[in-house]
Amino acid sequence: GAPPPPPARAGGWAGAGSPLLSPGEVRSKPMTVLQWEKLSMGKLAHTLWGDGGSDGGAKGAAGALEKLMEPGRAFEIDISALEGRFARPDPSARFRRAESDNSDRSTVGSADGGTPRARISLLEPKRSTSVGIVENKLRGALGGKPLRDAILEVDEALLTQDTLKMALSAVPTTAEQALLLAFQGEPSTLDRPEQLLRSLCGIPRLEGRILAMMFKAQLEPDMDELLQQVDSLKAACEAVQGSAELQALMQIVLHIGNALNAGTARGNAAGFRPSALLKLAEHKAADKKTTLLHYTVEVVQTNAPKVRRVTALLPTLAQAAPRLGLAQSRRISGQSRTISDNLGQS
Template identity: 35%
Template sequence: MATNKKSSDAAKDPGKGAASSTNGGPVTPTQISLLDSRKSQNIAIVLRSLALSRQDILDALVEGRGLPADVLERLTKIAPTKDEEALIRDYAGNPAKLADAESFLFHILRAVSSPFLRLEAMLFRSNYEHEVAHLKQSLQTLELACKELKNRGLFLKLLEAVLKAGNLMNAGTARGNAQAFNLSALCKLSDVKSTDGSTTLLHFVVEEVIRSEGKRLVVNRNHSLRRSGISGPTLDRTTSRAAREEREKEYIKLGLPIVGGISDEFANAKKAAGIDYDVLSGTCASLGARLAEIKRFVDTCSGDGFVIEMRAFMGSAEEELKAVRGEQARVLELVKSTTEYYQPGASKDKGSHPLQLFVIVRDFLNMVDKACVDIARNLQRRRPADAGSASKAGSKALSAAADQSSESGRKPMARFPYLPPNFMTENSKSDSSSDDDDEPS
């Protein structure tokens, strides 16, 4: 604390606070400042902004209630240091001559024991409910995110499409028969471009899933109509190439809303990516430690309303924190098992972030959303005459499939270079999908 000699002398003898005018005549000071002038001024500004009397604040300190969180926060910020507190307590002069800040501190320090510790305890109580509610909300988000990722739905279809594409691209190599791939590579799909640069692996995979979902709708619709004995519209595969291309276009149109809405299915997974794990894991410990500290302080106070209020709060808070700790342990174990489901061994890697899975999923889904927008835009631009004219380039592994696709009206598959070694992992056979419009799925 910075105090000038004038302030120190004034605390001992207010008469020494008088200054002399330039002509030698005495000037009687209107107020006595004991604190650093800047701090004294700042405290006075805060006090004026509260629109509360000193008695209102004293009553709240004794009763342990009556002040909103914003007032409590501002009051805790004007707490004096130990040296400043001692200086004000030792003031033996006329309290009426003290400056506004010093006068407030003088009366509050003498009227109530440890007033600023009381304010801090009351502020903690005011903020506690919000902090615990935020923690509970984060845990609920993580649990729902894990459930979203464990549902076998469209997300897994996208992953399977990535795996199949990777196996086709790496056919003939040691990595051409993989049953899994590095999940972090999902965010690099847009970096893998076709040999002619016309598309990316991301757009290729997304469009294949869109087509598959659109075709599934048509097949299931036709199957349902046949079972009902209703003659529905059919697509004759023996018609002209233009008609076949229209069929492919219909698949894309029908599948786009499905794949384009995937982010809605993973709202919690995307939200979980923004959770601060360090804050999440440390909140219970932090609240518990602060609660224990306040309990020790309350035990030293006399039995006034403040003590009664705080003990009632601490009793319920301790029980709630115990329950939240158990819930947190359960949810974090669920996060661990979900991570292991998608990234075996990742949870044992000390260098990996516990919530990295959700970050990968969020970024990948954002990329899928953008790819769907691009595909929809390209579909609108595509003319029926050249709807099937895409890149003629294709990898050796995809060339046969490209020939078959052109015969059925589909655009030839793009060719891609071999994927990097760390993209595909583990060996297993992959399945191929049927291209029959009459078989329901």
């Protein structure tokens, strides 16, 4: 194979947006490839690799790393150590993996509805049991007030979000309505689950009413939370954009990734998509214990210790990460459409 590249060229400082290696260079050993989505020079505008860095300068992340290096010191990677850690395994041992599929299965026993009833039961046993549980909880939550009255009166004091969720589970199906309304006997002779469902049968657009009340009860808290999420996300974006340490760290990852990917289609990258950062912890070293993330930390500690100040950014990011409200905003939109569709059906 080709001889290893000179250490100074392979590990030394590369300017703004420059790859660590020239396109034709390869490693002395086959390396495990970092599966990133690389960026070409033409796609660097308005990114941290181009003019979108912390200082807005043309050097971007490369300039940020250069400023954080000790005076007179260039960033270097020990290529021999990198090859030792991330050389591609021998093909004969490559597929020796033990895979196990431990899918824990839990079984849920059905309730035994075989207890003799003094009252008339029309529902299927499982449905009767589940509605009976709901009916019992609703009696306590409503203080004895009939659910039908609370719904028709839109009693917001009693119809909390939890109560409305229980009421929604008790909405009778079309088949159940037909069965219950066809009953000619005294309603009081029916079992409690049947009495509850029968009392709800005459309420127009019952499901739509309950969904609308649930939406109204939850809308204000949801909007308040979404606004807080937006503020957290905005603060995180500003912190990321202004962090020279984070951009320098990204440049270090770029150097390491280009060193691994030299001579491949994924090499010679001028930048990469942020999703590649997640792959650092997945990219195993030859010892199968450490990862490319461990190696990156070691490189930072050895070559650019000032970059470790990036940890000051973590609390802001940690606060924003679990608060991203895209799913919640979609849920609100979905609920609104469901209510509109439901109310428009009758």
